[in-house]
Amino acid sequence: MSIKRKTRELMERREQILQGGGESAIKKQQEMGKMTARDRVISILDENSFQEYDLFAQHEGRDFDMDKKELPGDGVITGTGKIYGSPVCIFAQDFTVAGGSLGLMHARKITKIMDHALKLKVPLIGINDSGGARVQEGVNSLAGYGEIFYRNTQASGVIPQISVILGPCAGGAVYSPALTDFVFVVDKISKMFITGPEVIKTVLGEEISMEELGGAQVHSTITGNAHFYAASETECFEQIKNLISYIPWNNNLKPRKLRPRSPKNAYKIDTIVPVDPKQPYDVRNVIRAIADSSEFFEIQEQFAQNIVIGYGRMNGQTIGFVANQPMYMAGVLDVDSSDKAARFIRFCDAFNIPLITLVDLPGYLPGVDQEHAGVIRHGAKVLYAYSEATVPRITVILRKAYGGGYIAMNSRHLNADIVFAWPSAEIAVMGPEGAANIIFRKEITSAEDPEKMRKQKIKEYKDKFANPYVAAAKGYVDAVIEPENTRDYLLHALEVLETKDVPRPLRKHGCIPL
Amino acid sequence: MKQNETPLAELNFEGSKYKTLITKKFQSRKAYIPDDPNKINAQIPGTILKIMVKEGQQINPSKCLFILEAMKMKNRVFASVSGTIKKIYITEGQIVTKNQLLLELGKPELKPIPEPDQTNQEATKERKTRRFGKRNRAKSDQ
Numbered sequence: 001m002s003i004k005r006k007t008r009e010l011m012e013r014r015e016q017i018l019q020g021g022g023e024s025a026i027k028k029q030q031e032m033g034k035m036t037a038r039d040r041v042i043s044i045l046d047e048n049s050f051q052e053y054d055l056f057a058q059h060e061g062r063d064f065d066m067d068k069k070e071l072p073g074d075g076v077i078t079g080t081g082k083i084y085g086s087p088v089c090i091f092a093q094d095f096t097v098a099g100g101s102l103g104l105m106h107a108r109k110i111t112k113i114m115d116h117a118l119k120l121k122v123p124l125i126g127i128n129d130s131g132g133a134r135v136q137e138g139v140n141s142l143a144g145y146g147e148i149f150y151r152n153t154q155a156s157g158v159i160p161q162i163s164v165i166l167g168p169c170a171g172g173a174v175y176s177p178a179l180t181d182f183v184f185v186v187d188k189i190s191k192m193f194i195t196g197p198e199v200i201k202t203v204l205g206e207e208i209s210m211e212e213l214g215g216a217q218v219h220s221t222i223t224g225n226a227h228f229y230a231a232s233e234t235e236c237f238e239q240i241k242n243l244i245s246y247i248p249w250n251n252n253l254k255p256r257k258l259r260p261r262s263p264k265n266a267y268k269i270d271t272i273v274p275v276d277p278k279q280p281y282d283v284r285n286v287i288r289a290i291a292d293s294s295e296f297f298e299i300q301e302q303f304a305q306n307i308v309i310g311y312g313r314m315n316g317q318t319i320g321f322v323a324n325q326p327m328y329m330a331g332v333l334d335v336d337s338s339d340k341a342a343r344f345i346r347f348c349d350a351f352n353i354p355l356i357t358l359v360d361l362p363g364y365l366p367g368v369d370q371e372h373a374g375v376i377r378h379g380a381k382v383l384y385a386y387s388e389a390t391v392p393r394i395t396v397i398l399r400k401a402y403g404g405g406y407i408a409m410n411s412r413h414l415n416a417d418i419v420f421a422w423p424s425a426e427i428a429v430m431g432p433e434g435a436a437n438i439i440f441r442k443e444i445t446s447a448e449d450p451e452k453m454r455k456q457k458i459k460e461y462k463d464k465f466a467n468p469y470v471a472a473a474k475g476y477v478d479a480v481i482e483p484e485n486t487r488d489y490l491l492h493a494l495e496v497l498e499t500k501d502v503p504r505p506l507r508k509h510g511c512i513p514l
Numbered sequence: 515m516k517q518n519e520t521p522l523a524e525l526n527f528e529g530s531k532y533k534t535l536i537t538k539k540f541q542s543r544k545a546y547i548p549d550d551p552n553k554i555n556a557q558i559p560g561t562i563l564k565i566m567v568k569e570g571q572q573i574n575p576s577k578c579l580f581i582l583e584a585m586k587m588k589n590r591v592f593a594s595v596s597g598t599i600k601k602i603y604i605t606e607g608q609i610v611t612k613n614q615l616l617l618e619l620g621k622p623e624l625k626p627i628p629e630p631d632q633t634n635q636e637a638t639k640e641r642k643t644r645r646f647g648k649r650n651r652a653k654s655d656q
Contacts, residue, residue, distance in 0.1 A: 204560070204584075205559055205610075205611060206559065280535070304537070328536075329525060329535075330525050330532035332527070362530065366527070369544070431530040434528030434529045
């Protein structure tokens with residue numbers, strides 16, 4: 001046999017497997033509005049950059065007549081590729097092959113590419129579209145899941161891990177995405193839950209649709225499990241590429257630097273923020289007013305909207321922005337916003353991304369529901385995350401910064417590198433109304449006109465304490481700055497902090513209150 | 515901007531009123547209702563297997579009220595206070611949802627059944643077994 005004939009045989013074999021689950025299964029997939037696994041991989045990666053691994057893998061099922069079945073690639077496509085020239089490892093479950101179910105070989109292909117990603121120290125992208133465990137393979141499929149979870153954990157903080165939910169992802173399978181850094185969902189396509197609607201109905205008698213239980217909307221607004229929400233798969237792939245451009249390949253590198261660009265003139269920083277601390281505004285516009293090209297890539301846009309997190313660039317360098325959002329809930333910290341911010345801060349710290357914090361909040365949200373939901377434990381995460389972070393940490397206090405909320409938002413006391421305050425900043429133990437009511441209680445209640453006295457005392461307190469200078473006098477604010485020059489101050493600070501190096505105590509790991 | 519879509523609300527925070535949008539989650543939060551020991555609600559969704567009490571009957575915390583099967587477990591449910599059964603809202607075999615009101619107690623009468631103490635606990639156990647018969651007893655302990 002000549003090598004040409006052998007090559008032809010290879011082509012034929014390859015052609016067979018490339019068809020996945022066959023025409024009818026592919027048609028079904030498309031009818032559900034979903035792309036095939038192979039199309040997805042090709043759409044995410046740079047043109048002609050995909051190198052497939054284990055195309056000829058065969059499944060291990062021997063019972064229940066499974067040995068007579070052919071499962072092309074065992075229902076998963078794995079390999080390496082590039083996104084904007086950056087190398088990544090990728091796997092995509094193929095729903096057209098046995099419902100993308102996870103058997104032993106399927107899992108081995110995934111763990112192999114995960115090991116590879118960890119060895120190469122490049123990001124890992126996992127596309128989930130699977131009916132769950134391959135029941136015929138029994139305990140072997142459970143082993144497969146466990147081996148994936150173990151690697152997710154080992155890779156955490158070493159390489160960025162991205163999960164894309166493009167179909168069902170149910171039962172134990174959800175824990176792989178849950179262990180990764182970013183979860184992408186697409187409207188009407190993504191479904192994530194531990195127990196599905198059918199089980200819930202038979203066991204508990206509660207009726208609910210898949211979409212209502214664990215659809216894309218639910219996870220991006222209520223649970224916070226998803227980080228990016230898209231209306232279509234194509235939009236989702238654009239988001240993934242955009243994210244990859246902001247983050248480094250691994251924890252030893254810095255994100256790739258782009259050419260510095262000025263913010264757009266449309267965003268005038270000194271007109272965005274009203275002076276009255278009770279008036280709302282969109283803090284994202286402040287970020288746009290200081291970030292390169294006024295570009296801000298927001299994460300978890302719909303979840304816990306009272307805090308804003310995401311990436312922008314300063315002088316071409318990726319920056320993680322954390323900002324209280326006075327537009328929602330006056331920008332308070334609560335259970336959800338604390339979780340959201342703390343996780344983001346820790347990712348930035350793990351991957352050498354400097355943090356800029358914009359502060360404008362009245363404090364932690366009071367209420368029985370918050371206390372009972374554990375706002376103490378969750379709120380502590382913000383303090384912990386900032387305190388342990390060793391990347392450059394810069395704070396700008398825009399307006400109000402009261403009480404525990406002020407301390408938590410990367411204050412000088414948590415060892416921030418530099419704390420700026422605008423002249424409109426109010427750093428105080430609490431808002432003027434609350435403080436006056438406590439300090440001048442006697443004067444107010446014993447006055448002839450208590451309401452008038454209260455107003456007078458509130459004004460007194462405001463005049464004396466509602467400013468940045470009391471804190472600046474103690475060195476708690478390092479510099480009071482003109483709002484219109486904020487970007488220049490930040491650029492200088494970032495430049496100076498380039499060489500920041502903080503020795504850390506010898507320990508296995510801290511014990512963050514989870 | 516979303517500001518135009520929903521009207522701004524006032525959030526009272528330590529006496530200061532902030533103009534802001536209210537998140538859906540905050541809006542739909544439930545007001546705190548203190549536990550009423552006289553109302554027995556389903557702590558978990560499931561099926562009522564057997565009801566051991568009748569309306570008007572006096573009970574104390576050691577008296578099993580009913581068996582609620584949930585998550586493959588037969589849970590024996592007790593009241594946390596003594597009292598009289600005012601109203602039973604369930605029937606045997608009924609599927610109940612979480613937090614559903616199942617049973618209501620009235621005020622205990624002047625002479626409540628004395629709490630079993632260490633010395634007569636054995637006796638109470640025996641009495642119970644006799645009353646429900648061996649078969650039921652075995653079932654409820656599964």
